[in-house]
Amino acid sequence: MARRRVIIAVASGLLCAMVAATPARAQTAASARSAVASGLGVRAFGVFEWQKMAASRTFDAVTDKTTLSGVGAGAEVHRLWRNVFVRASFSQSKETGQRVFVFNNEVFKLGVPVEVSATPIELAVGWRFTPFSSRGIVPYLGGGALFLKYSETSSGDERSDQVHETYKGFAVFGGLEVPVWRHVSAGAELGWRSANVPEPGGVLEAFDEKNLGGLAMRLMVSVRK
Amino acid sequence: MTASTIRLSVVACACALAALFALHDGSLVAQEPVVDQGAVADQTSAEAQAPAPPQFLTTPARLLALTQAASQQLNYIPGEVIVKFRQGVTPGQQTRALAALRSIPAADQLQWIADRTARISDPADPDSIGMAQNLARQPEVEYAHPNWLLHKQSVPNDTSYAARQWNMTLLDMPRAWDINPGGAGVTVAVIDTGLTSITATYPFKTWDGTAIVTAQMPFAINPDFDAARIAAGRDFVFWNGPVLDSDGHGTHVSGTVAQTTNNSLGYAGMAYGAKLMPLKVCLSFWDIQILQAEFGITGYPPLNAGGCPDSDVVAAIHYAADNGAKVINLSLGGTDPSPSFRDALNYATGRGVFVAMSAGNEFDDGNPTTYPASYGPQVAGAMAVGAVGRSSNRAAYSSTGTFVEIAAPGGDVADGGGNGVVWQMGISYVDYDPAVIIFPRFDRYGSVGYQGTSMASPHVAGLAALLMSQGVTKPAAVEALIAATARDLGAKGRDNDFGAGLIQPRAALRGFGVVR
Numbered sequence: 001m002a003r004r005r006v007i008i009a010v011a012s013g014l015l016c017a018m019v020a021a022t023p024a025r026a027q028t029a030a031s032a033r034s035a036v037a038s039g040l041g042v043r044a045f046g047v048f049e050w051q052k053m054a055a056s057r058t059f060d061a062v063t064d065k066t067t068l069s070g071v072g073a074g075a076e077v078h079r080l081w082r083n084v085f086v087r088a089s090f091s092q093s094k095e096t097g098q099r100v101f102v103f104n105n106e107v108f109k110l111g112v113p114v115e116v117s118a119t120p121i122e123l124a125v126g127w128r129f130t131p132f133s134s135r136g137i138v139p140y141l142g143g144g145a146l147f148l149k150y151s152e153t154s155s156g157d158e159r160s161d162q163v164h165e166t167y168k169g170f171a172v173f174g175g176l177e178v179p180v181w182r183h184v185s186a187g188a189e190l191g192w193r194s195a196n197v198p199e200p201g202g203v204l205e206a207f208d209e210k211n212l213g214g215l216a217m218r219l220m221v222s223v224r225k
Numbered sequence: 226m227t228a229s230t231i232r233l234s235v236v237a238c239a240c241a242l243a244a245l246f247a248l249h250d251g252s253l254v255a256q257e258p259v260v261d262q263g264a265v266a267d268q269t270s271a272e273a274q275a276p277a278p279p280q281f282l283t284t285p286a287r288l289l290a291l292t293q294a295a296s297q298q299l300n301y302i303p304g305e306v307i308v309k310f311r312q313g314v315t316p317g318q319q320t321r322a323l324a325a326l327r328s329i330p331a332a333d334q335l336q337w338i339a340d341r342t343a344r345i346s347d348p349a350d351p352d353s354i355g356m357a358q359n360l361a362r363q364p365e366v367e368y369a370h371p372n373w374l375l376h377k378q379s380v381p382n383d384t385s386y387a388a389r390q391w392n393m394t395l396l397d398m399p400r401a402w403d404i405n406p407g408g409a410g411v412t413v414a415v416i417d418t419g420l421t422s423i424t425a426t427y428p429f430k431t432w433d434g435t436a437i438v439t440a441q442m443p444f445a446i447n448p449d450f451d452a453a454r455i456a457a458g459r460d461f462v463f464w465n466g467p468v469l470d471s472d473g474h475g476t477h478v479s480g481t482v483a484q485t486t487n488n489s490l491g492y493a494g495m496a497y498g499a500k501l502m503p504l505k506v507c508l509s510f511w512d513i514q515i516l517q518a519e520f521g522i523t524g525y526p527p528l529n530a531g532g533c534p535d536s537d538v539v540a541a542i543h544y545a546a547d548n549g550a551k552v553i554n555l556s557l558g559g560t561d562p563s564p565s566f567r568d569a570l571n572y573a574t575g576r577g578v579f580v581a582m583s584a585g586n587e588f589d590d591g592n593p594t595t596y597p598a599s600y601g602p603q604v605a606g607a608m609a610v611g612a613v614g615r616s617s618n619r620a621a622y623s624s625t626g627t628f629v630e631i632a633a634p635g636g637d638v639a640d641g642g643g644n645g646v647v648w649q650m651g652i653s654y655v656d657y658d659p660a661v662i663i664f665p666r667f668d669r670y671g672s673v674g675y676q677g678t679s680m681a682s683p684h685v686a687g688l689a690a691l692l693m694s695q696g697v698t699k700p701a702a703v704e705a706l707i708a709a710t711a712r713d714l715g716a717k718g719r720d721n722d723f724g725a726g727l728i729q730p731r732a733a734l735r736g737f738g739v740v741r
Binding site: 055058059062099100101102103104106108109110111112114116150152154156161163165197200201202203204206212 | 400403404695696697698699701702705706709734735736737738739740741
């Protein structure tokens, strides 16, 4: 239910941006040219992101945090057809905490250090809208498949104790980008990731949570060619 | 003189004593007590200089009742009941209820052992069951039952086998200790036959086959037990002096809980950094023998004399909970329900104390429901522990039923022979074997093997101490964690043989991460 609300909120925001972007006549010809050029284009980008975890109680119990931060990178191919683009991206977040036992919603910390690492890999398709300001602000929306590589290790672990899994799911996102200098743009993006653990154990099970995704906010810098 | 010659001599002496005992046995009650006047005189002159010696806690009347219980195979102390009055009952109303008893004891004659719960002794009426029924019918009474005699739930085994702690290997303890080395900071109360907490020699009276004599009986602290980790204990049944184990059961159980480890000596214990609080509630053969002689009663008591009175176990549980213990081990049991036990367990867990209880060794004896283990499922934070042998199969003797909550190594000679029992550093049995020894000593230690759910329970108590030390401080959470991390054995899921399965200390200590 919460996830649905987030998706609706993201979509609504981006819809508003689209509507606002529609009056192309408000733009200058130069900025429009710079924002939407013709022909295939490629861009690479770097990302700094925060993800508010859907399994917030679980992560709060283990890491004392409900948000994971990380860095990543990706690439897009533009104008495959009209304003359609495809994207491949990844990011990596790591956090340390300690293993716990949850009983009747009470968390007992056991002092055994644990490091969790999440690497979401997204393969997505999106639509880039017409710039809606003279500064060439471009809104976009997209969505696609998510492969979440997840690991969980503790000191003294044997291989069989460790968790190294890849969970499948989906991701939707939308954002705005602004040209800042020649081929360089900056952007902000909001997205939702869903990657359910099929048979949750550990603290996820204790809190009846299973989604290792969540609400992601990203700051991006891209270079296009 | 060869060892076999010595052994033959000992056996011959034992036979002679057995014959003497047989001669005296029938007249034990009828005879006038014979008092060893010389020994009394010696003691009197010594008392003039020394501080007051400890007082024996068992009265002659109670001692007689205990020996009657042994000789008549009774599972209660004749003439004793435990009664709990309803909330709000005044002393006057208590007196009215007590009028149902033959001796009509006054309310101030009750020995209170817990909230609204008292032990009543009526030597004039040995029918404890009838007494309890009469009392239970009174409107002021919540419940009443005989003062049941619990028994140790283990079987001593040959002590000459080399030590092999397969139990610790089975539980992967070395890797568990990597996570928590020994459970420091936690006190475990072992409610049992005691753990000797002093090295001293006592001049106790005993029967030498012909007369009551004073014998020097040496006791010593287990050399494989760091004396600094023995917390102040208490003797509830023998005397008000230091806790002494003249049976060996309590020492063995304590060893499994917390024997000193990594000291190049003897054996390892589960929670070797924890403190041990020895609470003696069981009278052994030698306790009875000494008390009997001290009271001037001649002869030997039956070899099965002794036991652990319900009332003293309840009092010890309260004592442990009120004096800093965080874990209690109860390797005791009987087949009679005792609501006072259930109340005591609730009291202990309510004060943050986890309780491990042996599930019973009566599978081959009709597999009756055993107590207090059967209260385990009703009390969050108290667990009934069944036993497995070295192959992780249910030990042949281990009682089964819906009350079995968890399993741990208890040993099984049918599964590995002598190497299949649980070994600890214990009191050398050949020094006090009541069947052959006249003047026992309790100061020499060696490898001692036992099997029983008595041996399984302290594994769980030790694990609970490790978990408490690791940060799981609520008894109900300790129970849930032990069950959640157990290795499922037998039928899938919980079953009546193993409960949730075999404890996995390392998994329990590791707890859980996000997904596993």
